[in-house]
Amino acid sequence: MDSILDMRGITKEFPGVKALDDVNITVRRGEIRALVGENGAGKSTLMKVLSGVYPHGSYQGEILYRGQPMAFQGIRDSEEKGIVIIHQELALVPQMTIAENIFLGNEIARRGVIDRRETNRRTAELLAKVGLHESPEQKVGGLGMGKQQLVEIAKALSKKVDLLILDEPTSSLNEHDSEALLKLLANFRDEGMTAILISHKLNEISQVADSITVLRDGSTVAHHDQMVSEGQIIRDMVGRAMSDRYPPREPKIGEVVMEVKGWTIADPARDGRRMVDNASFTLRKGEVLGIAGLMGAGRTELAMSLFGRSMGQYVSGAVTIHGKPADLTTVPRAIASGLAYVTEDRKSLGLVLDESIRRNIPLANLPGISRRGVIDAEREAEVGEGYRKRINIRTPSIEQRAVNLSGGNQQKVVLAKWLFADPKILILDEPTRGIDVGAKYEIYTIIRDLAAAGESIIVISSEMPELLGITDRILVMNEGRLVGEMPTAEATQEKIMSIIIQTGRDLVDEEEIERAAS
Known part of the structure; x- marks a missing residue:
C-alpha cells in the first residue's frame, strides 16, 4: 500500500x-x-x-x-x-x-x-x-x-x-x-x-x-x-508499564456533610419539563460520590444549580451542610458555604486562557492574595509556585499562559484554583475529559489524596470504568431524576446501564399516562 x-x-x-x-x-x-x-x-x-x-x-x-x-x-x-x-x-x-x-x-x-x-x-x-x-x-x-x-x-x-x-x-x-x-x-x-x-x-x-x-x-x-x-x-x-490505571486507596468515610432534599429545577425552554426532578441524596466526609448517566440526564444541571449557577429555574428543594440550611442561590454564596465546582468546559468556563498560571490560580479566592483590597504580587507568585509543585503542573514557569498548556495541565490549574479556595465539598464535572492516561492517573491521585484529607467529592463522569475505579458510591441519573444508588463495590457497567434503560422505559410510561389523564 x-x-x-x-x-x-x-x-x-x-x-x-x-x-x-x-x-x-x-x-x-x-x-x-x-x-x-x-x-x-x-x-x-x-x-x-x-x-x-x-x-x-x-x-x-x-x-x-x-x-x-x-x-x-x-x-x-x-x-x-x-x-x-x-x-x-x-x-x-x-x-x-x-x-x-x-x-x-x-x-x-x-x-x-x-x-x-x-x-x-x-x-x-x-x-x-x-x-x-x-x-x-x-x-x-x-x-x-x-x-x-x-x-x-x-x-x-x-x-x-x-x-x-x-x-x-x-x-x-x-x-x-x-x-x-x-x-x-x-x-x-x-x-x-x-x-x-x-x-x-x-x-x-x-x-x-x-x-x-x-x-x-x-x-x-x-x-x-x-x-x-x-x-x-x-x-x-x-515510557513505563501501568499495571493499574487507578491509584489504590483506603476510604475513611465519616459523618454526613451535605444533604440534598427534593431538589427540583425547571427547564425554561420546555414547558412542564424539569432539568432536575426531586433529587435527594447525601454526601459524607472523605467520600467520593459518583454520578452516572447518559449525556442529557441532568448531571451537569444538578451540579451547576447546587453551585448557584443554574441553567434552569429553581422550583423547590433544600440543602443542608453540616446540619445547617445552606444558601446556594448564587455562586459567591455557594463558595461561602464551602462548595467548589470544576466545570466540564475548562477552556470556556474554567480558565482565563490569555492569563498566566500565576493569575489563574487565585481567581476563586482573591482575598487570599490581597492586602487591604490590593493584590500582593509576591503572595500571588508564592501561591502559584506552591500549587505548581504540589499537583505537578508541568510548565517551565508560572508565567506561562494557560492557553499554551496541555489539556491535562490546564485541568490541574483549574483544580488548583478551587483548592486555593479551601472548599469542603468539591464537585468535579468530567474531570479527565480529553486528557491522556498518564495525566488521568495524576488527577485520580489528587482526588484520592483530597478524600483522604477529609474532603467530600462528587464526580460526574461519562466514563463508567472511571467511576468504578475511583468512587465509593454511585448514583444513577436519568431524565433529570436520581433513579439508582449502589456501593461502588457492588456496581458494574451492566448494572448501571440496565437501571438507565429500565427507568427510561418507566419514565416514558409515566409521561404517556399523564398525557392520557389530561
Whole structure:
C-alpha cells in the first residue's frame, strides 16, 4: 500500500519550548492511522503544521503529500489539496443553519447571490452520507453534540476530503454517539478515504485504527503498522508499564456533610419539563460520590444549580451542610458555604486562557492574595509556585499562559484554583475529559489524596470504568431524576446501564399516562 503522506524531520519551536523534535510519520493510502501520546506530546502541533495553521517556514522538515513536497501557508492551501482537520472544539456557528455552516466560506452562489436551493440540495446529499436525518435549515444550536460532530464531518466532505484528520472526535460524545461515529469512520475507510485519528480513548483506537504512531515529549517513539495491545500503547506513551490505571486507596468515610432534599429545577425552554426532578441524596466526609448517566440526564444541571449557577429555574428543594440550611442561590454564596465546582468546559468556563498560571490560580479566592483590597504580587507568585509543585503542573514557569498548556495541565490549574479556595465539598464535572492516561492517573491521585484529607467529592463522569475505579458510591441519573444508588463495590457497567434503560422505559410510561389523564 503506497503512502499518501510523509512528514519527515518535523521540528517546531516556541519561545523556550521545543514542541516537536525531528518527528516522522507516514500514512498509507486508505488506512486509519492513530496518533497518540500524552497531553503535551505534540500531536495537535504536528497536525497544525500539516494543515498550514503553522505555515511553511515556521518549522523545520518537509511534508510530502502524494509524493509531492508541500509548502502550505494556511488552512485554505491544505484544504485545496484535500487535507481537512476537524478540531476538538467544533467550529460551528450555533445561530446558523446546517447548510449555512457546511458551506460557510465556500458558499454556492450565482452572480454574487447565494443559491439557497442548491445549497440545501447539496447539504441534504452530504447529510445522507453521514447518516444525519435533519433538515438543512435546522439551526445547529438545536442539535446535540453527536449530531454537531456529524455536521462537521459533512462540512469536511463538502471540501472533497482525501485525508481527514480528527482531533479527539468523541471527547464530548456519549457512548452511543461515539459508537456511531466510529462506524462511520470505518465506512469511509472502506470507501477509500484516509484518516488520522487523535484520541486518548485506547479502546476506540483498538476498534477502528489500522496502524499507530506514538509521540512522547515532542518526539516519535514508536510506529506500529498494525494494531498492538493497549498495554503496549501505554508503555510507548508514558515510557513505563501501568499495571493499574487507578491509584489504590483506603476510604475513611465519616459523618454526613451535605444533604440534598427534593431538589427540583425547571427547564425554561420546555414547558412542564424539569432539568432536575426531586433529587435527594447525601454526601459524607472523605467520600467520593459518583454520578452516572447518559449525556442529557441532568448531571451537569444538578451540579451547576447546587453551585448557584443554574441553567434552569429553581422550583423547590433544600440543602443542608453540616446540619445547617445552606444558601446556594448564587455562586459567591455557594463558595461561602464551602462548595467548589470544576466545570466540564475548562477552556470556556474554567480558565482565563490569555492569563498566566500565576493569575489563574487565585481567581476563586482573591482575598487570599490581597492586602487591604490590593493584590500582593509576591503572595500571588508564592501561591502559584506552591500549587505548581504540589499537583505537578508541568510548565517551565508560572508565567506561562494557560492557553499554551496541555489539556491535562490546564485541568490541574483549574483544580488548583478551587483548592486555593479551601472548599469542603468539591464537585468535579468530567474531570479527565480529553486528557491522556498518564495525566488521568495524576488527577485520580489528587482526588484520592483530597478524600483522604477529609474532603467530600462528587464526580460526574461519562466514563463508567472511571467511576468504578475511583468512587465509593454511585448514583444513577436519568431524565433529570436520581433513579439508582449502589456501593461502588457492588456496581458494574451492566448494572448501571440496565437501571438507565429500565427507568427510561418507566419514565416514558409515566409521561404517556399523564398525557392520557389530561
